[in-house]
Structures are given as C-alpha cells and as structure tokens.
Amino acid sequence: KVPRTCRNFMALCTGERGRGRFTRVPLHYKGCPFHRIIKGFMAQGGDFSRRNGMGGESIYGERFEDEAAGLSMRHDVPGLLSMANSGPNTNSSQFFITFDEAPHLDGKHVVFGKVVKGMEVVQQMEEVQTDQNDRPARPVSIANSGILRHSQPRAQGPGMFA
Template identity: 65%
Template sequence: MSNETPTSKPTNPENPRVFLDVDIGGERVGRIVLELFADVVPKTAENFRALCTGEKGEGATTGKPLHFKGCPFHRIIKKFMIQGGDFSRQNGTGGESIYGEKFEDENFNYKHDREGLLSMANSGPNTNGSQFFITTLPTPHLDGKHVVFGQVLKGMGVVKILEAVETKEDAPVKPCIIAECGEHKQGDDWGVAPNDGSGDTHPDFPEDSDIDFKDVDKILSVAEDVKSIGNNFFKTQNWSAANKKYSKALRYLEVCGDVVDDDDAQKKLEPIALSCILNIAACKLKMQLWQEAIDSCSEALELNQTNTKALYRRAQGWQGMKEYDKALLDLKKAQEIAPEDKAIGNEMLRVRQKVKEEKEKEKRTYAKMFA
C-alpha cells in the first residue's frame, strides 16, 4: 500500500486530532495540533492519542502516569527533528506504551518525505514505547525503520521554534515541556490564536494563518495591529508579553518578505520590521537579557547601519555585559550621525563614569590584597 504525502489538511476527517501545548523556559510558546493516521496505523495512533489524554492510568512497567503532560522534548537536532515522549525518566531512556513496555512496528506505509511528520522513536525493530519525534525536513534514511503515524496540522511554527532552541549535546539548554495535551473533538477550537485577553485575534504563527502573504498592505495591517498590542504591554511594563507580540509581528513581516519579490513592496515592510526589532531590543534590555538585546540591535543595524536607536541600545547592552569600550564605540558612532542628540552625549558621560568607578573599585581590591 502506498499513500500520498500528508498535507496540512487532514488525510481523513475521521482520524483523531490531538494537541500539545509547549512551554520553553517556563513560558508558553504555542500549540501543536496533530492528525493521527488511525485509518492506516490504528494501534500506533491509539497509543499516542491515549498518552495525550492520560486516560489509561499508570504504566505497568514505569509506575508513572501514561500521560505526556509535563513531559519534555529531551532531544533536538537542527535540520532533523525534535524528540519527546519519555514521561518517566525524561531523558530518552524511559517511557512505555499503553500496551506494555514495547509494541511491534505496525507498518511502514507512510514515508518520512517532508517536515511535520510524527513518527515513533525506537531502539530497533519492534521496540515502540511512548517516545516520538516530529521531522523538520525530509528524513528518507528513516523509512522502513520508524513508523510514521501522524502529521502536524497547525503549529509548525512552534516546531520550528523548538528546533531553534540552544542545545548542548542535543539536549535543550532551557526546558522544553509539554505543559498541556489532549484530544480535539469535532467542532473544537484548535487553539492556535492567542487567548491572552489582549484583543489579538491573529494566529501566533504565520504558518497557521489563512492570510494571503503576497498582500503586503494586509500584512502591514496585521503587523501594526499586533505591534500596537505589544506597545500596550510595554506601557504596563509587561516586558515578556510585549516581546512576544513584537516577535510575532516580525514573523508575519518576514514571511511576507520571503514571498514578495517586488523591491517597492520590500521597502514598505522595512520600517515596521526595523521598529519591531528595536522594540524587541528594548524589551530584552528591560529583562536584562544583555546578549539578546545586543543581537537584536545588530540585526537592526543590518537593515540600517546609521540607526542611532540601534547603536544607543546596543551600547546599553554592552554596558550590561560590562563591555564599556564597545559601548563607547557604539555611542561615538551614534554621536557622529546625530551630534545634536543630547541623550547620546549624556550616555557617554555615564559610561565614562562607570569606567572610572570600575577602575577605582579595582584599585581598592588590589590595595586590600597587598595591605
């Protein structure tokens, strides 16, 4: 039997649909909605469905709840896949199926021929438990070895964010957790639009939106709307929520920029994209995430080398890192561009004062050492 490559639409409307709500570093990132191919691999699909609902109680082997809630994505490899499902040991050595410790490979009808496919992790033939992975690109070398049993319908943007997290030996540095999970029934809201009370009605990830991304004016309208909500959060000093909205607006602009070839259209996108990047930097400074603020300012300077806001904010980031020489260098560049800006001059004085204080502190430390 052969099947067509799965698409973003259900292959069979009767197949079960489940969801995984993902937190990274304790913050909600979004929801992944999956179709399970119960019509082709019913046993494998039922295993995953029940592990999403937690309806089977405790496992006979692990003594742990047969439930993905609280389970991490413990292994992430860029340009390959994200892996989770070890609810007992949470490191890739545990977990079990609803049928017992392991169960057999059901069939290999579906191939690993695109991103967004849900497949069973194993340790050899017929060793399926609870661990799974989602592909982030085609992985044909896994065909005939791992059972593909589902696909991402919504939330591929969440998968991509997981794929991009910093890792050490393939383990994410920040915890990446399935905070909630369950089954969608017919007619249920898929939960890909935010429910944060902010008035934002747009899906968090462009991949989940039905908007025509070649309609530049429409995308600009969406980005302005989301950015405005971010501004409201910033005014109330909710830096994290503001950062999320600015980042979201930027995602929409970036997708539009990727599909639009017209130079004039690209130029229309740049001002709000630059504004969002600078606002992200401002949020990072408020949260004292100095390196991330510096990175955002550097990104802004790639769009506009003479942007004094980017230079000024990057200088603040350098100060947070106690890289005062680099801070002064950026401020000098900013002053050359805008010599009339008193804020830049005042900031230079503050940095020089900090340098002086640091040197005096060092002197006192050495004096104590040799007293």
C-alpha cells in the same frame, strides 16, 4: 493504516490509562520534555518516566510492534510524527517530529501523523540552543495534552492523526 500506534498516542495524550505497569508513573504526555533536538532533523520527546530518552512505556505494555503500513510511509515533509525506537518492534511512548525530510528513516520508524496546525511552534523548537548531546539548553516540554474535538479539516490519508 496504523490504528495501534494512533491509539497508543491518543491515550498518552489524554492520560486515560492511569499508571504504567512497568514504570509506575502516569501514562501521560502532560509536562513531558523534548529531551533531544537536532536542528534540520527532528525533536524527540515522550519519555514521561525518566525524562531523558531512556524511559517510556506504551499503553500495551513496555513495548509494542511496528505496524507495516506506518513503516511504508515516507519521511518526506517537515512536521511528521513518527515513533522513536531502538530497533524493530520497540515502540513505547517516545516519538519525534521532523523538521525536514528524513529519507534515511524510511522503513525504520512508524509514521503515524502530521502537524496540521502550529508548525510555527515546531519551527521555534528547532531554533532552541542545544548542548553537544543535542539536549535543549532550556526546557522544551508539552505543557498539556489531550484531544481537540471540533470540525477542523483532518490530516490527509487514513490513519493519520490530526
């Protein structure tokens, strides 16, 4: 359902695309922080260039367009992965993981995946203390990233990333 969004996320997980044309930093989530955590809502990360929510880059260039199928998916359960954006067609590398349902995001953010293993880690992230700007008081980051290739069950639904 959302092949371009999934391809972008997977390539940023592996780092296979080298350096960004705009940011000049590796297009890779390894070591990338979650710069914003809001209890009961979501954790946002994916800004590997500025590391504060003001940067990032997609594998297609600075930004890429929304995929309609992803906009039609609902934010109705915890553990969904969606693209963070600053308005229509402004997807880059930033994404968020929901802690609860978030219907106010429906139609505004492309849903492209679901956490299928490790929700206990997501729940631990939700409990991290934050400052008045929702920044974690202690670092929360992606230690490493890549693609696991084995025969575990995939997430339900076409286009869902497991």
